[in-house]
Amino acid sequence: MNEPQPPTSGMSPGTPPAASSAPPPAASSAPPPAARPARSSSWGFTLVLTLLLVAAAGGVYAYFRITNPPPPEPDKLASLRGYIANLGRTQTLAADYTDANGDLVADPPTDPAKFLRPEAVKELAFTVVGSEDPEKAQIQWKDFMLALEKATGRPVKYLAEVASVEDQVRAVREGRLHVTAFNTGQVSTAVNTAGFVPLFCIADNDGRYAYEMEILVRRDSPVQTPADLRGKTIGLTSLSSNSGGKAPLVVLKEKFGLLPGRDYDYRFTGDHVRAVKELSAGQYDAVCVANDQLARALAVGVVKPEQLRSIYKSETFPPLCFGVPHNLPPDLVEKVKAAFRDFRFEGNSVGELYKSQGKNRFAPVDYARDWKLIREVDQALSKLLETD
Numbered sequence: 001m002n003e004p005q006p007p008t009s010g011m012s013p014g015t016p017p018a019a020s021s022a023p024p025p026a027a028s029s030a031p032p033p034a035a036r037p038a039r040s041s042s043w044g045f046t047l048v049l050t051l052l053l054v055a056a057a058g059g060v061y062a063y064f065r066i067t068n069p070p071p072p073e074p075d076k077l078a079s080l081r082g083y084i085a086n087l088g089r090t091q092t093l094a095a096d097y098t099d100a101n102g103d104l105v106a107d108p109p110t111d112p113a114k115f116l117r118p119e120a121v122k123e124l125a126f127t128v129v130g131s132e133d134p135e136k137a138q139i140q141w142k143d144f145m146l147a148l149e150k151a152t153g154r155p156v157k158y159l160a161e162v163a164s165v166e167d168q169v170r171a172v173r174e175g176r177l178h179v180t181a182f183n184t185g186q187v188s189t190a191v192n193t194a195g196f197v198p199l200f201c202i203a204d205n206d207g208r209y210a211y212e213m214e215i216l217v218r219r220d221s222p223v224q225t226p227a228d229l230r231g232k233t234i235g236l237t238s239l240s241s242n243s244g245g246k247a248p249l250v251v252l253k254e255k256f257g258l259l260p261g262r263d264y265d266y267r268f269t270g271d272h273v274r275a276v277k278e279l280s281a282g283q284y285d286a287v288c289v290a291n292d293q294l295a296r297a298l299a300v301g302v303v304k305p306e307q308l309r310s311i312y313k314s315e316t317f318p319p320l321c322f323g324v325p326h327n328l329p330p331d332l333v334e335k336v337k338a339a340f341r342d343f344r345f346e347g348n349s350v351g352e353l354y355k356s357q358g359k360n361r362f363a364p365v366d367y368a369r370d371w372k373l374i375r376e377v378d379q380a381l382s383k384l385l386e387t388d
Contacts, residue, residue, distance in 0.1 A: 077261045124154050124157070129168075151336070152332060156179075175327065184242040195325055205361065209319055213251075215229075232285035233266065236288055242317055242377065250380045272289040272296075276289060345359065
């Protein structure tokens with residue numbers, strides 16, 4: 001049954017719808033939209049405004065540069081010139097000391113009153129190279145310090161406040177440091193300016209003590225000889241280091257005609273092991289290191305042998321050297337010598353430190369003979385920046 005449909009609006013029920021008198025619209029397509037009025041583009045205005053702003057900024061910058069000029073570029077060779085000038089003043093024994101026997105080392109005082117007073121040596125002060133980390137060094141050298149205590153009958157302390165080579169030289173000269181080691185390149189300066197007396201070097205079982213300076217590059221480097229380092233950046237450890245600074249500066253000039261600043265750039269690494277690590281990371285084109293320190297870097301896995309290549313090896317140099325002040329009382333000097341002579345590295349903290357280098361004892365040195373080449377390097381370095 002169909003439901004009734006609702007009536008159409010405006011019509012009574014039952015009235016049929018009226019027929020429309022308008023004809024149906026003819027089918028046709030929709031008319032196109034009316035065209036928008038043309039609007040002028042703003043890109044030209046934007047461009048002009050931008051150019052004006054740039055010109056204004058340039059004017060402000062130029063005014064700032066004129067009224068506030070940048071500081072001059074620092075002289076990269078200033079520190080090197082200063083070091084060379086000072087080095088020239090430390091090549092001979094200071095007037096405070098005498099050398100009657102001609103061994104190039106300060107003699108003990110002839111006046112007993114000039115030896116260190118007994119109260120000054122009731123406790124012996126000890127360090128290794130002044131730039132070493134004192135906390136780490138105390139752990140590494142604790143067994144030797146115990147042997148030194150036993151041999152001398154005096155307590156031994158590590159002089160931790162000595163934080164640099166300059167501090168170390170000063171402490172020896174002032175009698176505050178009684179047993180210490182200088183690196184190869186600083187021994188002559190300590191001898192001549194602080195009355196340091198070299199006694200013993202780290203040695204192998206046969207008493208041999210020597211290392212070479214090597215110039216290293218990465219294995220994949222195009223550099224084949226030091227002559228190829230022109231225009232490159234070289235990592236040096238420090239100016240006070242023989243193998244990491246002084247010797248390579250002299251070798252590069254005398255053998256290959258290269259001067260720092262003119263023919264190559266250089267930066268300081270501060271440490272041989274760090275130098276090798278930073279070379280492998282690509283921070284330098286080459287580094288100059290002592291190969292006994294290279295052996296240590298390889299042993300602890302800082303780099304692998306296949307990552308590096310040596311392009312130069314020097315003559316042999318003596319390593320770091322232990323000694324005492326010239327005015328340490330003679331009886332105490334003999335006891336210190338006995339401590340070095342009798343100490344062996346096997347099975348103790350010092351042996352662990354030098355195991356990778358094959359060193360296991362101390363051997364006595366002859367400063368006049370063993371440091372001859374080092375003194376020649378110093379003499380050449382004092383004329384490094386002189387050119388024809």
